[in-house]
Amino acid sequence: MSEATRIDGKAFAAKLRERVGALAEAFAETAGRKPGLAVVLVGEDAASQVYVGAKGKATVAANMESFEHRLPADTDEGTLLALVAQLNADEAVDGILVQLPLPGHLNEQAVIGAIDPGKDVDGFHVINAGRLSVGQTGFVPCTPLGCMMLLADRLGDLSGLEAVVIGRSNIVGKPMAQLLLDANATVTIAHSRTKDLPGVVRRADIVVAAVGRPEMVKADWLKPGATVIDVGINRLPPEPGSDKGRLVGDVAFAEASETAAAITPVPGGVGPMTIAVLLRNTLVAAYEHAGLDTPEI
Ligand SMILES: NC(=O)C1=CN([C@@H]2O[C@H](COP(=O)(O)OP(=O)(O)OC[C@H]3O[C@@H](n4cnc5c(N)ncnc54)[C@H](OP(=O)(O)O)[C@@H]3O)[C@@H](O)[C@H]2O)C=CC1
Ligand SMILES: Nc1nc(=O)c2c([nH]1)NC[C@@H]1CN(c3ccc(C(=O)N[C@@H](CCC(=O)O)C(=O)O)cc3)C=[N+]21
Helix, strand or coil, X not given: CCCCEECCHHHHHHHHHHHHHHHHHHHHHHHCCCCEEEEEEECCCHHHHHHHHHHXXXXXXXXXXXXXXXXXXXXXXXXXXXXXXXXXXXCCCCEEEECCCCCCCCCHHHHHHHCCHHHCCCCCCHHHHHHHHHCCCCCCCHHHHHXXXXXXXXXXXXXXXXXXXXXXXXXXXXXXXXXXXXCCCEEEEECCCCCCHHHHHCCCCEXXXXXXXXXXXXXHHCCCCCEEEECCXXXXXXXXXXXXXXXXXXXXXXXXXCCCCEECCCCCCHHHHHHHHHHHHHHHHHHHHCCCCCCCC
């Protein structure tokens, strides 16, 4: 078996951000304002700080307005809900993202439920989750939608393909499985109670790993020729003499590359797609709020 194709999510995301940026400029000319994205970060988690910074930069680079709200870790729920209400009412804000996870004393479902579903560009509100599950138009979570874009680009029609999603979270695994089902794949959702996970994964033409366990999926779990989408972002402990550990996915990339036909790397795979799709969803929200026809993107 020859070496797998490396699916270049970073390059795909850059192209998507460029298209979104051009459409955002056109939007501003018609609507007289830029699309706006508000990002709310509660607490000082180092990884979250990095992501929020990256989102802000990408937003501005795509000709959109970025509103960042950084709140202390001990912020009470009333204060956070009041901020969400203010952003819901703000006409300059088309999209609202509350960075997860929230500190333990805050109820995530209550906070996400307070976001106007029309501004929920993460697609985490129950209204958008419900719309996805019954086949209505709504905001689709960025990471799974980004994975679908990579799969469609790579494989075209997914009809009849065996897909195994490892992980069943509300933000990745479940919506991912729903999108694959909508694309007529035969979908299996695996999780921590799945028996014989390697055997289940071996059936798959498409494997999506969204677990959060470094390099868990091994080469001998894969059907030769499978397409592998690695959602996992795991920071390994630092090597002696270095202050930061390496970033790895949920798939043992080097060995899996010997068996798979195509695989996304970490970093440079799904992560950049998540941010590009967030901008795409914000653009769509802006067109909707302005009462304009949404361009195909
Ligand atoms: N690239 C990106 O843009 C993004 C990356 N991520 C990354 O994706 C990964 C998953 O994130 P998320 O969905 O939020 O994580 P969660 O922790 O919410 O969900 C993890 C899922 O994996 C399952 N699981 C855990 N251990 C095993 C195991 N040994 N075998 C099989 N299944 C297992 C869990 O099963 P059970 O339900 O039974 O507990 C659960 O369904 C993380 O590494 C995260 O950092 C997340 C969001 C965006
Ligand atoms: N409300 C909310 N929405 C989210 O979409 C959300 C969230 N909360 N909480 C955290 C997770 C994680 N997430 C990532 C986004 C980009 C990269 C990304 O760009 N990663 C780069 C590497 C970045 C680095 O070097 O650290 C890459 O994979 O190439 C990763 C992870 C969004 N999330």
